[in-house]
Amino acid sequence: MWSKSLIMTSKEAPADAEAASHRLLTRAGCIRRVAAGVYTYLPLGWRVLRRIQAIVREEMNAAGASELLMPALAPTELLRETGRAEAYGDLLFRFEDRHGRDSYLGPTHEEVITDLMRATITSYRQLPLNLYQIQSKYRDEYRPRAGLLRGREFIMKDAYSFSMTLEGPGGLNEMYDLMYQAYTNIFTRCGLDFSAVEAEAGPIGGSASHEFMVNAPAGEDKIMSCPESGYAANVEKCEIGHRDHNFDGPPTGDLEEVHTPECTTIEAVSKFMKVKPRNMLKNVVFQVQDEESPVRWIVAVVRADHDANEGKVRDAAGVPIGIAEDGAAMKGAGFAVGYISPRATIGRSDILLLVDPDAAQGMGPDGTKGMFWATGADKDEHHVKHFNWVREMGDALKDVRVVDIRNAEAGDPSPRVEGVALEERRGIEVGHIFKLGCKYSDAMGFRVLDENQQQQSVIMGCYGIGVSRTMAACVEMSHDDDGIIWPAAIAPYDVLITPLKVEDDAETMVVARDLATKLALAGLDVLVDDRNERPGFKFKDADLIGIPVRITVGDKGLAEGSVELKRRGEEGKGSLVKVEEVGAVLGIQD
RNA sequence: CGGGGAGUAGCUCAGCUUGGUAGAGCGCGGCGUUUGGGACGCCGAGGUCGCAGGUUCGAAUCCUGUCUCCCCGACCA
Structure with a gap:
């Protein structure tokens, strides 16, 4: 029941909220700002996040990873071991506790998990492992922006893999490929229009790194792609095909x-x-x-x-x-x-x-x-x-x-196919997988005995998904002038039933309740808009919050034993469906 | 961190230049009329004008400081 939940919609959004996801998530009552880059996830928004998390868990577990939960609060000495206390700089939320101990709120958890592993894992027989958590992360961004797209507190799924080898069964490359596939499954199931692109691997070395980008014009990242070969890369990483050069040429005048x-x-x-x-x-x-x-x-x-x-x-x-x-x-x-x-x-x-x-x-x-x-x-x-x-x-x-030392631009030669030009589009980074190598295990002394009785550094990979950002990216990708259009898999509810009269004994309300019960028993999440508001008001709200299916129960339809079923995003008024056939139309069994 | 902008009712904003009783719309409560795409009328509640100093008989308005928020840039999973 709508009236039993805190679903507060609004006609107006802050004038300075420019990103569609920021505006619509706020107006639809999914999020509410508490401070710069810090948001409350309201019941509607939290339902979406829970659904995304459920998909993430299913795919991570299916890929052989195990879930755990580490603390957000940790001692800064851990970061000193890897030099990241300095590397993170002001991005790190850090403070002293009452005893003067330097602490921080985790922006990511390589050190915490490596600390755990070095104390727990001593033999190659215990590896490989892939561990993940879903948790709030903290980064004191210079400039939080666009609502959930860049926050200072945000929900992230972070996974860490530990292998003895690069190649072969259980090696880093296999773990990486498993995650690549898991991420592809996750974002596909979430209904996102995305692409996996090559990303800047950072100063660690020639290891691979891929970003998963939701295609959206509001994205912060620029993606270059070759339409022939399928090569796609972040502009930070994108190679440029061969360009001729020649210093020779007459001066155009005196210096x-x-x-x-x-x-x-x-x-x-x-x-x-x-x-x-x-x-x-x-x-x-x-x-x-x-x-x-x-x-x-x-x-x-x-x-x-x-x-x-x-x-x-x-x-x-x-x-x-x-x-x-x-x-x-x-x-x-x-x-x-x-x-x-x-x-x-x-x-x-x-x-x-x-x-x-x-x-x-x-x-x-x-x-x-x-x-x-x-x-x-x-x-x-x-x-x-x-x-x-x-x-x-x-x-x-x-x-x-x-040597090629500049950012690629649209029209530059493709590095893969001669004579083909690179194309440019924008994306929102929702996932990033990364071959870490031994950077953290070396820095923190995480070694185990291999089968030859030799101490060997453990090879790590790390794999992140911005869960809250994924929700925002989804809205950027899928909305219209009236509101959000949630993909079915992550919508806060599957069905919204809108009785036009809501008095307890009104026929529309009775039918709405019966229908809701029936659909709920079939496993659907159903929301009934039981608010005593005029129809137009409720329709506007329905479009705003973007539930995939809206069933309107009105006197006109009931006169012929029907309700009106309309899918969000579909033009027109929807179609009349006999009450007893609603289940069948929605593809569920009685 | 550089540049720009904003803090006034729960929300979106006006008022400030030229100091003199605190405003509108939305939302909220009550009553009535309404009821298939954000209805209408009447009544009502609600603000130490971000905070701290200063100038002044008097400050939302002028001055100084400070905090917060937003946008662009730089930077960043």
Whole structure:
């Protein structure tokens, strides 16, 4: 009964809620904001989450994983073992308890579970294992946004696998493939339009990583895909097919210095110098984070209308790096911050120069004239025009490495099929599977004896699903102007029965109750809108909360022994169905 | 963390420029008329105007500080 639950719908949503899922979940009474990025899941929303969780549990269990529950609260010393107390930085919710012990709320649980495992597992005979939990996670995001899409507290299913080997039965690759299949099953059963894409594997090494993306224009992630080969990857990871490059080409004029005060952004320089960004070289400085490396800095040169890709730069350089943010340190290293050119690297053994093929061009696009380039002048508040690679770099040109270091864009050549262009769409990341390797087991000393009596690091994988985000992604994907359209598998109720008169003895109410009982006995979740409201009011609410099937019980229909059955999302008024045939129409047995 | 915006009734907002009795719509309670796509009339309850200072005879309004929230960006499973 609607009146017995807390289903509070609203005609209005906060004016600043822009994402459809945020607006509709709020209006439909599924969630309510408590603080920035923190939400109460109201009865309707919680039902959806429970259904998603049920599907997740079924598929995880079927894939051989076992459920447990770890605490959200943990001692920070665990994170110190892996260095993640620092790595997470401000993203971590941390505090001292009354005894001054440093604690944190879990953003994820690699350390907690590895701590558990190292105390519990001592022999290869106990492996492989895959353990998971469904739990609230805490991340103090810089900017929570779009309701449930990026919250500070959110529900996540996280799983961790432990294997002795990479290959073979019980190996990491098998565990990973099992999870890949389980995730595919889960999101398919949830009724989502999604794709699995290759993702940035992070600084751990060449291990694989896939993200499961719900296709939705409001998504935060950009997905590139090749329509021929089926290759799909996050833009952070997406390779670009072969592009020709050639530094040779005549200068377009004498190198000319231009005074460009206050022009530290591409946009400002472009406007000030009246040069299109595609004729400018952008020089992005990265700082090497490996103390041992003789190379301290990397200058990545891309065309100014392109974006440098940190992961590709890192892979090309072969050392851990970060975007250089410390202006003083950069100045100390001789960089004219904001006005750098490739020439800044000449004669510097501590700087590695990487150039993207599109920037490594001496000839203009028409192939007759040289390519016009503008770039920094390596002195404050100045840029140069008529930069020519051969003339300006001289002998240093032979040390320049030309390599793909930028983000892919729509229209770029596919890395898999020659002559095919990449396409772009947006997605919401709802799942991420990841081959961790030994990063955590090594850091935390989790080793077991193998069959040869040797201590060996355990190989881990981790597998996450944003459960609350999945609910939001589902609304982003499936809604119309009137409200949410829940996929049947995760709808809060299967059927909404709307009697138009609700007095206890009204015939419509009697029929509605009987029908509800009958359908419930057949295993359906049924909600009866017993509120004493006008029909139009109840229909609007019905559309808003998006139950897949609405059965309207009114005097008109009952006169011929019928009720009206309408599926959400279907045009028109639905169809008249004899009361005794409702079960059959819904595909259940009497 | 950079840029922008907002805090006034349960919700969405007006009022602030030019200081002087606290407003509307929705929602809520009562009564009546209504009843197949967010009805209508009448009556009513509900706000120390985010918080703290300051200026002033007098502050929602002006000033200072502070907290919170939202949007864009950067960053991030």
